Amino acid sequence: MNADEGRKFNCYTYSEAKTGAGQLLEFTCRPEDVEKVKEFLKIVRTIDVPVTGTVNISHGGYGKYTRFDIVQHKYAGGGIGYIEVLEIKNPPDGRHGIVLHEYSGPGGSIFYEFKTLKEAEGTWEKFFNGRKELGQCSGFIRSVPCGWMDPWFYAVGDQLLMGDFAFPDVMGDHPVYRFGRKFVVQEYDDLPVVKTCVGSVMVERGYYEREKKKYTQVFWDDGTVWDEYCSTKKPEPLAENELWIHEATEKFQKLLAGRTDSFTIDFMGGGKFIGKYKPRDKKSHHLAGEYKVKLTLAPNQVKKGSFYFIPTPEAPTIEENIRKQAEKAGKEIVSIDLIMKVGRRDTKKKWAGVYKNPY
Secondary structure: OOHHHHOOOOOOEEEEEEOOOOEEEEEEEOHHHHHHHHHHHOOOOOOOOOOOOOEEEEEOOEEEEEOOOEEEEEEEEEOOEEEEEEEEOOOOOOOOOEEEEEEOHHHOEEEEEEOOHHHHHHHHHOHHHHHHHHHHOOOEEEEEEEEOOOEHHHOOOOOOEEOOEEOOOEOOOOOOOOOOOEEEEEOOOOOEEEEEEEEEEEEEEOOOHHHOEEEEEEEEOOOOEEEHHHOOOOOEEOOHHHHHHHHHHHHHHHHHOOOOOEEEEEOOOOOEEEEEOOOOOOOOOOOOEEEEEEEEEOOOEEEEEEEEEOOOOOOOOHHHHHHHHHHHHOOOEEEEEEEEEOOOOOOOOOOOOOOOOOO
16 A cells, blocks of 8 residues: 555444543544544643634734634733623524623623614723623623633634633533533532532642542533532532423522512422412511510519510510419419510511521
8 A cells, every 4th residue: 555545445434532621522533443533632731713704803922713704803912811791693593793801811701782883883892890880881781701611702613602601622521511401409508509510620730749539620601611620519410300390490589589479389280389479467576676575473573674675586575475474483474564665666677588597
């Protein structure tokens, strides 16, 4: 076989392998060369395939490719971040083509949609002074935090679009954190949120070589990341028959935020789960504060005074609190005749939520 014949692939097979950085690739080669290719890819960090028609958007000292026809009208950068105004001339599937895109390094990126290019450029001009009022800027439509994922308009080649994002290249083969699987994730306020896994990788951490261990990073569909190295609360897989819990959680969070005072979950078979906030019963619960009290002790002793009352689940009222104290002291109460709160009366008690003492 001469050199020319050696370059022909009359017989070949399909296989997959990962680069040293975890990028999953599909390749074809001769059957006897599969293992050679896999070994070679281990020393390669990543592979990018140029695609005809891609556009390289300039970002200071480097560029970023996209398969869309994009014009960068405004750009400003500093340090590891930048902000730009982009006009995507061929947005697919009804996506909006005028965006103000901000990248902040480790914090990832976020983009803002505007009705017109002029309004986006106007916002870019005053962005650094008016960031907090961005939602009130003329032409503002919405904001989309991207986290670690690329926004849809920076997709390249045949990279799939997943809502507002480009489908990530990071795809692990973890036995638990698989693509498309739903998990219950504890957010910063310890509230459970259901998220969908879009990939995972193993990352080696540790200052000294002997201390290095591998930890899992899981990437979610909203652009956030769960890092095993710095979190003790592991995401819990969500069973298919428990998806109603997600709906109940969302509705309950609206109740906590004051948007509603009740909600209903409909089950198959006609059953319902009904949740409703019930205000405090003034007769069965007293608010914390200073109270004046007149009581009669056996045999015929009248006492008046004031004390600071703090309700508890065991003694939520003044009467119950006084009777428990008298019982401990071995005294018999004949009657409690007067209870009056000292100072301004509380006319409205703020709802504290189910995770705090409602008293």
